Amino acid sequence: MKCVYLHLPDTDSCLFFPFNNLVEPLPNVALNKQTVQSSTWNAVGIPFKGVDGCRTEFWGYSCCTHTSTQQNPWWRVDLLAVYKVTAVTIINRQDCCSERLLGAQILIGDSLEQNAGTPTYTFQCNGMEGRYINVIIPGSSKLLTLCEVEVFASLPGKAIRFLSSTSVVAMFAYKTVGKLLPNLETA
Numbered sequence: 001m002k003c004v005y006l007h008l009p010d011t012d013s014c015l016f017f018p019f020n021n022l023v024e025p026l027p028n029v030a031l032n033k034q035t036v037q038s039s040t041w042n043a044v045g046i047p048f049k050g051v052d053g054c055r056t057e058f059w060g061y062s063c064c065t066h067t068s069t070q071q072n073p074w075w076r077v078d079l080l081a082v083y084k085v086t087a088v089t090i091i092n093r094q095d096c097c098s099e100r101l102l103g104a105q106i107l108i109g110d111s112l113e114q115n116a117g118t119p120t121y122t123f124q125c126n127g128m129e130g131r132y133i134n135v136i137i138p139g140s141s142k143l144l145t146l147c148e149v150e151v152f153a154s155l156p157g158k159a160i161r162f163l164s165s166t167s168v169v170a171m172f173a174y175k176t177v178g179k180l181l182p183n184l185e186t187a
Contacts, residue, residue, distance in 0.1 A: 026154055027153075030051045030079060035077050036076050040067065041067060050075060050147075055091050057094040058094060058095045058147075066144075066145045067144045070142070072140075074144065075149075077133050079130075079132070082129055084129050085125040085128050085151060085152070086154070087123060088106050088152075089122045089149070100137070101146075106123055107136065108125060108132070108134075
């Protein structure tokens with residue numbers, strides 16, 4: 001088995017990383033993509049707020065979308081290509097109204113058809129393929145507020161890339177110790 005040993009300076013500690021289990025994290029392919037929603041409550045709650053990278057869950061920071069009260073409100077991001085979606089994370093509003101996401105449906109597909117309580121929902125999608133991600137709240141007199149939607153995916157047919165042992169250790173060392181460490185050993 002290929003592995004990496006990392007000796008932390010000024011300590012007697014060593015870290016061992018088995019290399020065959022490390023994969024590159026999937027990117028958030030929804031970031032700054034094109035969005036639209038069924039209606040907009042005011043000028044602050046525009047649909048782009050759902051993919052602008054602001055993960056704050058409070059309305060006062062102007063980071064959340066907001067539809068008007070209506071039947072079956074929805075929000076959609078166009079990923080601009082078909083992706084193999086592994087997970088969709090929704091950052092929910094926390095200053096009030098978190099129950100508004102109860103009953104939300106996430107629809108993933110290639111068509112423009114319309115295919116609560118916790119701060120963040122992550123939905124495992126097991127590699128579903130699609131270009132459009134829709135979030136809909138079915139029912140009458142509903143509204144939809146999202147503070148951020150992240151879509152973690154790869155292009156179909158593209159293999160997941162394994163990270164090199166040196167880059168994994170360098171990332172870990174930088175995050176753990178605050179600098180890159182020169183004393184790396186690979187086995």
